[in-house]
Amino acid sequence: MLETLKKEVLEANQQLVTHHLVTFTWGNVSGYDPKENLMVIKPSGVPYEDLQMKDMVVVDLEGKLVDGTLNPSSDTPTHLELYKAFPEVRGIVHTHSEWGTAWAQAGRSIPCVGTTHADYFYGEIPCTRRLTPSEVNNGYEKETGTVIIEAFHHKNPLKVPGVVVHGHAPFAWGRSPADAIHNSVVFEKVAKMTFLSELLQGEQPHRLDHHILNKHYERKHGKNAYYGQSN
Amino acid sequence: MLETLKKEVLEANQQLVTHHLVTFTWGNVSGYDPKENLMVIKPSGVPYEDLQMKDMVVVDLEGKLVDGTLNPSSDTPTHLELYKAFPEVRGIVHTHSEWGTAWAQAGRSIPCVGTTHADYFYGEIPCTRRLTPSEVNNGYEKETGTVIIEAFHHKNPLKVPGVVVHGHAPFAWGRSPADAIHNSVVFEKVAKMTFLSELLQGEQPHRLDHHILNKHYERKHGKNAYYGQSN
Amino acid sequence: MLETLKKEVLEANQQLVTHHLVTFTWGNVSGYDPKENLMVIKPSGVPYEDLQMKDMVVVDLEGKLVDGTLNPSSDTPTHLELYKAFPEVRGIVHTHSEWGTAWAQAGRSIPCVGTTHADYFYGEIPCTRRLTPSEVNNGYEKETGTVIIEAFHHKNPLKVPGVVVHGHAPFAWGRSPADAIHNSVVFEKVAKMTFLSELLQGEQPHRLDHHILNKHYERKHGKNAYYGQSN
Amino acid sequence: MLETLKKEVLEANQQLVTHHLVTFTWGNVSGYDPKENLMVIKPSGVPYEDLQMKDMVVVDLEGKLVDGTLNPSSDTPTHLELYKAFPEVRGIVHTHSEWGTAWAQAGRSIPCVGTTHADYFYGEIPCTRRLTPSEVNNGYEKETGTVIIEAFHHKNPLKVPGVVVHGHAPFAWGRSPADAIHNSVVFEKVAKMTFLSELLQGEQPHRLDHHILNKHYERKHGKNAYYGQSN
Numbered sequence: 065m066l067e068t069l070k071k072e073v074l075e076a077n078q079q080l081v082t083h084h085l086v087t088f089t090w091g092n093v094s095g096y097d098p099k100e101n102l103m104v105i106k107p108s109g110v111p112y113e114d115l116q117m118k119d120m121v122v123v124d125l126e127g128k129l130v131d132g133t134l135n136p137s138s139d140t141p142t143h144l145e146l147y148k149a150f151p152e153v154r155g156i157v158h159t160h161s162e163w164g165t166a167w168a169q170a171g172r173s174i175p176c177v178g179t180t181h182a183d184y185f186y187g188e189i190p191c192t193r194r195l196t197p198s199e200v201n202n203g204y205e206k207e208t209g210t211v212i213i214e215a216f217h218h219k220n221p222l223k224v225p226g227v228v229v230h231g232h233a234p235f236a237w238g239r240s241p242a243d244a245i246h247n248s249v250v251f252e253k254v255a256k257m258t259f260l261s262e263l264l265q266g267e268q269p270h271r272l273d274h275h276i277l278n279k280h281y282e283r284k285h286g287k288n289a290y291y292g293q294s295n
Numbered sequence: 296m297l298e299t300l301k302k303e304v305l306e307a308n309q310q311l312v313t314h315h316l317v318t319f320t321w322g323n324v325s326g327y328d329p330k331e332n333l334m335v336i337k338p339s340g341v342p343y344e345d346l347q348m349k350d351m352v353v354v355d356l357e358g359k360l361v362d363g364t365l366n367p368s369s370d371t372p373t374h375l376e377l378y379k380a381f382p383e384v385r386g387i388v389h390t391h392s393e394w395g396t397a398w399a400q401a402g403r404s405i406p407c408v409g410t411t412h413a414d415y416f417y418g419e420i421p422c423t424r425r426l427t428p429s430e431v432n433n434g435y436e437k438e439t440g441t442v443i444i445e446a447f448h449h450k451n452p453l454k455v456p457g458v459v460v461h462g463h464a465p466f467a468w469g470r471s472p473a474d475a476i477h478n479s480v481v482f483e484k485v486a487k488m489t490f491l492s493e494l495l496q497g498e499q500p501h502r503l504d505h506h507i508l509n510k511h512y513e514r515k516h517g518k519n520a521y522y523g524q525s526n
Numbered sequence: 527m528l529e530t531l532k533k534e535v536l537e538a539n540q541q542l543v544t545h546h547l548v549t550f551t552w553g554n555v556s557g558y559d560p561k562e563n564l565m566v567i568k569p570s571g572v573p574y575e576d577l578q579m580k581d582m583v584v585v586d587l588e589g590k591l592v593d594g595t596l597n598p599s600s601d602t603p604t605h606l607e608l609y610k611a612f613p614e615v616r617g618i619v620h621t622h623s624e625w626g627t628a629w630a631q632a633g634r635s636i637p638c639v640g641t642t643h644a645d646y647f648y649g650e651i652p653c654t655r656r657l658t659p660s661e662v663n664n665g666y667e668k669e670t671g672t673v674i675i676e677a678f679h680h681k682n683p684l685k686v687p688g689v690v691v692h693g694h695a696p697f698a699w700g701r702s703p704a705d706a707i708h709n710s711v712v713f714e715k716v717a718k719m720t721f722l723s724e725l726l727q728g729e730q731p732h733r734l735d736h737h738i739l740n741k742h743y744e745r746k747h748g749k750n751a752y753y754g755q756s757n
Numbered sequence: 758m759l760e761t762l763k764k765e766v767l768e769a770n771q772q773l774v775t776h777h778l779v780t781f782t783w784g785n786v787s788g789y790d791p792k793e794n795l796m797v798i799k800p801s802g803v804p805y806e807d808l809q810m811k812d813m814v815v816v817d818l819e820g821k822l823v824d825g826t827l828n829p830s831s832d833t834p835t836h837l838e839l840y841k842a843f844p845e846v847r848g849i850v851h852t853h854s855e856w857g858t859a860w861a862q863a864g865r866s867i868p869c870v871g872t873t874h875a876d877y878f879y880g881e882i883p884c885t886r887r888l889t890p891s892e893v894n895n896g897y898e899k900e901t902g903t904v905i906i907e908a909f910h911h912k913n914p915l916k917v918p919g920v921v922v923h924g925h926a927p928f929a930w931g932r933s934p935a936d937a938i939h940n941s942v943v944f945e946k947v948a949k950m951t952f953l954s955e956l957l958q959g960e961q962p963h964r965l966d967h968h969i970l971n972k973h974y975e976r977k978h979g980k981n982a983y984y985g986q987s988n
Binding site: 622632693 | 943946954986
């Protein structure tokens with residue numbers, strides 16, 4: 065079942081290695097089928113180089129196993145919360161990539177200081193609040209989804225396709241597993257370049273002027289976008 | 296038409312990958328033919344590994360398509376402004392390379408603190424001013440050229456073959472597309488090493504003494520240059 | 527003799543190169559056989575690419591050569607002290623890996639600021655005290671073991687499988703040579719990411735909340751661990 | 758003539774690429790024959806991948822061409838000054854390697870803060886003074902040798918086999934061209950790790966205790982050295 069989506073999820077997980085986003089098995093990609101209300105996700109703890117189509121795990125929105133023989137990623141409940149709250153999202157990536165994780169460990173949102181950021185993320189990439197002891201002890205992974213959703217109370221998750229989870233690491237997403245991987249690569253690059261530019265500045269780092277943020281985001285994603293080929 | 300220049304521009308775009316200057320399609324190289332007053336440039340949004348001779352786009356100085364079937368890079372108007380203002384320049388490179396972009400995002404010129412810099416850039420690499428909202432909303436890419444040209448009001452663009460665009464990223468150029476790539480690689484290396492040396496210093500970073508700047512630039516590019524082989 | 531353990535130690539030493547943990551011959555891995563009370567260790571100063579089964583050196587707990595024709599690693603007495611003091615440890619890795627060594631040279635313990643750390647190390651990775659002149663001049667390598675053991679006076683070495691040796695470099699360990707290599711890779715990654723997050727913070731860097739430290743460590747290593755596959 | 762030394766110098770120059778110490782042609786290695794009082798050095802501006810035995814240039818101590826058809830490295834007079842002043846040195850390496858150059862551009866000696874440094878350099882790696890305008894304008898490359906030699910007035914160049922040239926970049930040396938390359942790699946690694954550890958510390962960075970500096974240097978290079986194999 066869901067052979068096309070399984071293939072997309074498998075390939076997206078393999079791309080984590082290609083783009084140097086993971087160490088050992090520290091990352092996972094899922095994809096969502098909105099017609100069947102089912103999610104395909106990487107099995108927990110399996111090395112990327114060993115992954116095969118038959119290892120992909122299918123679960124429903126309550127996390128019940130629908131297809132597959134392996135345990136799904138332990139982060140499964142976080143992915144499910146996001147698909148339920150963000151109906152246009154079709155792919156989610158979680159990694160402990162170095163620069164994104166540095167921002168998470170610092171408990172900081174990534175400010176928008178350049179056009180590379182503005183080309184993909186319409187404004188700062190928010191950092192969640194900390195989880196309470198009770199949230200950690202009762203459904204930790206589900207509550208990780210809750211604090212992410214809180215951070216997007218006034219944001220469009222497709223215009224800011226990623227988040228910094230406080231003390232943990234990044235999540236990114238998109239309109240497909242491949243799109244989510246693309247946004248993960250951008251996230252990591254932006255996390256690095258913003259780190260570097262902040263070290264070059266003094267007390268009062270610049271923010272990108274709003275008119276440029278707007279221009280760059282719109283020329284790539286707006287109604288009259290003119291980046292790339294029309295086909 | 297312009298088969299030789301197309302080949303140079305194609306190869307220079309491929310060199311962006313070789314020298315680790317780009318992520319995805321975040322960079323473009325152009326070349327200029329001063330006899331025909333025509334520019335060859337990378338098509339917008341096409342991956343470097345897919346680029347072929349026939350994909351190269353030829354435009355005139357007003358940006359009108361003269362040859363090719365794809366849209367030219369969205370940065371085309373910036374390249375054209377520079378060729379019009381800097382008559383000896385024959386190749387231009389734009390990237391979002393990590394260290395150069397860090398300086399751009401910090402809104403800072405790169406000071407000359409070492410002989411590696413002095414070997415190629417005769418003094419600091421200037422940072423442009425910010426664009427105004429009106430410049431951003433009316434011909435953004437053309438006005439990006441305007442602020443670069445302003446930053447070179449008292450500078451010879453062939454003696455300082457690159458610029459930091461405020462909040463954006465670097466441009467570099469040269470006497471050919473290959474020469475522009477060469478200067479881009481040096482730019483990125485200098486951006487990194489100057490970043491590092493600044494972190495090692497306190498409040499009052501050194502600048503390279505002017506007599507050494509002069510010596511290094513002249514022994515490589517001056518009338519009596521003695522670096523390399525005479526042939 | 528000890529052919530299985532020799533093979534494990536040989537492969538673990540080769541993994542130092544695979545994981546970019548060493549320059550030249552600056553690292554060594556050992557394995558311990560608790561039935562025979564014997565240790566297998568890399569020979570001193572031999573490049574990893576030349577290492578063969580027959581080069582592995584076997585010594586007893588007093589460091590006496592039991593099998594092999596080459597000198598054992600000069601750090602042999604440190605390894606032996608640790609096996610004597612930490613009875614469940616079966617593999618030890620010593621490297622001068624870049625980021626771990628940076629913490630050692632700064633004389634600092636690595637605080638736990640994120641879940642990547644918490645997944646493997648239950649709290650901060652301690653830094654030893656400095657050795658006294660007398661310790662350095664009388665059995666330097668043995669005394670290096672002594673100060674490591676001191677740093678674990680109130681710690682379980684299997685719950686914090688690594689240490690920063692003041693002014694020197696990291697040691698990591700585990701339930702086998704392969705497990706020790708795994709922990710070494712994590713150590714280096716955590717050393718880098720904690721460095722980066724500290725630079726992003728001001729005067730009062732965050733520590734990971736204890737309930738999250740606990741949760742992440744337990745979901746991977748506790749009685750009811752649910753990370754990975756049950757088989 | 759000097760075929761053995763030419764081969765050593767050729768291979769050492771190629772090693773600059775293997776060890777990621779150079780960009781383009783920004784580095785050169787020489788070797789010295791004390792019987793013939795002749796130096797073999799890389800030709801100026803020739804890419805490492807094109808270098809052949811017949812391209813090696815032989816000059817006497819006054820810099821007069823003795824064998825070869827190409828111009829020697831423009832840094833030839835610096836190498837010659839060092840061979841004349843440091844009679845036991847048989848190989849010299851000059852690069853603009855990133856981390857070493859960062860210290861040069863900061864105008865700082867590299868303090869000894871760890872045992873990796875102590876294993877190869879007996880104390881700090883000194884930074885030269887700046888050259889005066891007159892030194893720059895009259896025999897710049899020769900005077901670069903002069904300020905290096907000044908920095909070693911009270912030092913044994915074989916116990917501290919490298920130097921930071923103010924505003925410029927590192928030189929390292931050794932008992933052969935291969936040994937000089939080895940020391941260059943260590944120099945770069947130490948330059949990076951000392952940079953990192955300094956950023957982790959506050960106002961008063963540690964220095965390595967003298968008894969450990971002594972111990973590490975002596976166990977590798979002293980009369981009773983016990984690192985490596987006796988053969």
